[in-house]
Amino acid sequence: MDSLQKAIENISPLSPGSMSSFLQVWKHWSVPKDHLLLREHSISDYIYFIKKGIARIYYHKNDKEITEWIAMDEQFFLSISSFFERRPSLLVIQTLEASEVYGIHHNDLMTLADQHHDVERLLRKMVTTSLILSQVRMDSIQFETAQQRYERLLNTSPHIIQRVPLSYIASFLGVTLETLSRIRSGK
Amino acid sequence: MDSLQKAIENISPLSPGSMSSFLQVWKHWSVPKDHLLLREHSISDYIYFIKKGIARIYYHKNDKEITEWIAMDEQFFLSISSFFERRPSLLVIQTLEASEVYGIHHNDLMTLADQHHDVERLLRKMVTTSLILSQVRMDSIQFETAQQRYERLLNTSPHIIQRVPLSYIASFLGVTLETLSRIRSGK
DNA sequence: AAGATTATTTGACAATTATCAAATCGGCCT
């Protein structure tokens, strides 16, 4: 529970009472490789936190799988629009390794956010951080070359290459597998 | 003040007390065409709401101006990262017509969000909406052709073409002026 | 209204990346 608590404190402080109620509603799962945390067309009920392992978030576009995010290293992740708008998700969330994840259910989170002002504030800050990140990513997709995006990824997550198949990485970077291969081979 | 109040109520209800304190701190300005609401390298202190007129948000990339957003039709707009992280902004916000705008200062907003749980919730919902929108936009930039993005804009904001120079529209769509011209002429 | 400035269009060409096809590599199975 400790790394989760640290991650939360890092975003926004909670009163001892709020923190203890908050931590209490997080569930913990140990799941095998290729486990589905969210399946297509179902409503996303949880915000997850990955303590150990890797998960990828993807969706189908035409016939291809588009990897939207790869979660590791004690990050929070979720299907944003499905979770907040309570609509069936186009996304699939799948573990790529045996993993340990925490999750908080939408009902629990909203109840606590209603009861505790500081939980609402925490949630607001989490969403704000995602928004800023989303804009950075948009800028990267729009203006950087595939090469630059690959290098940025190497800087941000050096180990990701060893743990995730290149086809997922390529899709995450917004290029084809072939293009990524050429980038890696130095043209 | 009425359209602002409606826009707020539309996002999240506020208690009468919160609503009246909240509305009270919004300032109102009537500004001429080409007025700068935010200049480069200054810290963005306001969230704006445009009641009448148009504003564009842009920044410099290499030597070019990149139009990040065009605000009209009673929308909220701001420099997200500068406002929330309190850092100098790379963005410029400039009116394209004589405009009427409301603005709430960061200090006032944060004070009210601390005092009133429902204001904090309103803010959370505003940020969440932006985040979802940001992801839709990312998808559009990554997967749609320039042609499709142009058509999407025409659907969303049919009048924008008459009111905004094509060079700004092109940049907002993520294409060059020349490409937009070719799209419009039907290749 | 003429001239000047700015906005938009058109043309030729180059760069990046996708697509399709095939070859090779790597690990796993029995």
Place this chain on the structure above:
DNA sequence: AGGCCGATTTGATAATTGTCAAATAATCTT
């Protein structure tokens, strides 16, 4: 070890859009 299957690389070609240059159109100033 031999054989298979999926993952990755390599090759050839095409599509989309950018860049640079120039022409034309529209708007503003006086």
